[in-house]
Amino acid sequence: MRSRRHTIAADLRQQITSGRIRPSERLPSEADLADRYKVSTLTLRHALAVLQGEGLVEKIHGKGNFVRRPLRKTMYVGGWGILDPWMAAEPVLRVTVRSNTVEAQAHLATLLGVPTGSPLAEFTCLSYEGESPHGLARIYLPRDLAPAGVLDDNSASRQTAARFAQLGPTPAAVRETVCARPPTTVEASSLRLATASVVLSITRISTDSAGRIVEAALLTFPGDRIDAVFTTHTMTDERQARA
Amino acid sequence: MRSRRHTIAADLRQQITSGRIRPSERLPSEADLADRYKVSTLTLRHALAVLQGEGLVEKIHGKGNFVRRPLRKTMYVGGWGILDPWMAAEPVLRVTVRSNTVEAQAHLATLLGVPTGSPLAEFTCLSYEGESPHGLARIYLPRDLAPAGVLDDNSASRQTAARFAQLGPTPAAVRETVCARPPTTVEASSLRLATASVVLSITRISTDSAGRIVEAALLTFPGDRIDAVFTTHTMTDERQARA
DNA sequence: CAGTGGTCTAGACCACGCG
DNA sequence: GCGTGGTCTAGACCACTGT
Structure with missing residues (x-):
């Protein structure tokens, strides 16, 4: 069994790549997501860090987490x-x-x-x-x-x-x-x-x-x-x- | 004032670059270091993560944190x-x-x-x-x-x-x-x-x-x-x- | 001001490496 | 088994962004 951060990251990734959450759209707040996935905020933040590392999510302090535009090299x-x-x-x-x-x-x-x-x-x-x-x-x-x-x-x-x-x-x-x-x-x-x-x-x-x-x-x-x-x-x- | 992780990282970095801790040497355990710096282990781990990102420290699960060989670019x-x-x-x-x-x-x-x-x-x-x-x-x-x-x-x-x-x-x-x-x-x-x-x-x-x-x-x-x-x-x- | 992410704590339990 | 790092919790407080 993978760590929770990865299962959560996988779920969010699926929602992003499938278009269920659209580019430049804001994700629910970390507190909300932590609540939804029944994990601590720290764990949820780790999940987001995974997606951030993949370039899928962009964090803005005081505003929220946003889906990055798909890659344009x-x-x-x-x-x-x-x-x-x-x-x-x-x-x-x-x-x-x-x-x-x-x-x-x-x-x-x-x-x-x-x-x-x-x-x-x-x-x-x-x-x-x-x-x-x-x-x-x-x-x-x-x-x-x-x-x-x-x-x-x-x-x-x-x-x-x-x-x-x-x-x-x-x-x-x-x-x-x-x-x-x-x-x-x-x-x-x-x-x-x-x-x-x-x-x-x-x-x-x-x-x-x-x-x-x-x-x-x-x-x-x-x-x-x-x-x-x-x-x-x-x-x-x-x-x-x-x- | 910088975050604690950074002040700790700066202190350890100084010890490494000055040669007080030598290449391939093991650092004290995270618990020991956390104790010494009077922080939680999580904060100490964040400090080590900074040094890891700089290529100064290498972590090996179950063994410890080690000083990396200086780079030869x-x-x-x-x-x-x-x-x-x-x-x-x-x-x-x-x-x-x-x-x-x-x-x-x-x-x-x-x-x-x-x-x-x-x-x-x-x-x-x-x-x-x-x-x-x-x-x-x-x-x-x-x-x-x-x-x-x-x-x-x-x-x-x-x-x-x-x-x-x-x-x-x-x-x-x-x-x-x-x-x-x-x-x-x-x-x-x-x-x-x-x-x-x-x-x-x-x-x-x-x-x-x-x-x-x-x-x-x-x-x-x-x-x-x-x-x-x-x-x-x-x-x-x-x-x-x-x- | 309220809402958001950022840092930190004190402690629990799990997974790895080695004798 | 013991010591190590890895993950996670529940909660506190700080810093940034908008109204």
Whole structure:
């Protein structure tokens, strides 16, 4: 016999996948569900944690548990940083951008190759697909390279940020480091993920033709919502085919 | 004030990273620790769960909590498929290769662009770092493209396979799709991972100058053991890997 | 304010590993 | 059998979200 959390999770999962409870719909409160299944609230919370780990349920503190939209894997295209939901046919991504100035701590200073304490322009971008958080980007530029307009929340920079594209000068080279890991607590709460879930993390370093680092971007996506694609052409004379 | 689980986790983390508790050493029992920190066992377990998520602690039912060996992150360099442990200074990877012929099922047939049922040469490579499995590769080639020598277990092909490099003809283009997810049951047992852990999965498709697909490789690595790096030079619209 | 999820307690009982 | 971690309970109190 499986544990109660799993039998409860299985029952709820069935109700979700069969469409008895619809996407973005709220589940009954944890107290109600615990009562219905005749378990303690803690056990019920564990059952929900299972579904959360599967990406079926999203918890929002103070509001409730919600059924996530069925998966729509989007594509991150390497070297461009363009987030491309279904070939951009549907501009469903809404983005919030917060900008401010921070001092470079050890990690960021190393990434950007600047002295610790240097002033950096920081852009925190959170994209939503409908109501669900879809991606988190933290973009850092040396303060003096940040274009003036970008520091205001004008629509142009929002458009740019919406694609998590370069904010600084056009770079000559981009180096992307990809890793798979659980989310940090900040990422988990921003993206409404369980701490035991999986994220795809991309650290993108852009350099100009002189080799100076002009931008560092820390991109985080729920693992079940993204594929990252990188294309390499070993012949130099060939034009890249994107499709 | 942070939650107790986090303050406890921070304290234990400090003891581990400072070396006060050494790798592979057992922590005091959860009951003892709960007693020492004056919290309930559940809270203490939550604290350990934090460290578990960070890869610092490993739980073994009936035995205890153990400090994990510090990570040795290796590098996967995109576009070449070279697995590069510490710049190849230390050839610590041991590899087993199994080759046979299979018929293309739906998924593989789509990947390789061949009819379902086509004969494929399959290479299953499992690399070890010491005793620990380090990576799993399943490489598929159209049967007629597999070089004769590769089908035997000679040392040359083993060297090649050890780096999970191309086995077929040198390709003109490589397309790598990266995703983060929990391991399949096969992967979990091959790599000795928990089913709740994280793997980085790379699907590598190589095409020749005529656009024909000459190889498909399914690469899987434990998420906490690998970083994948991709470099793009925008001037030539081309991606290249630099050492 | 009421309703929701988040953390925590003190204790019970179960399942695993090993002598 | 004994010590370990794993699951569960019933209830308390805190923190966030809306009215």
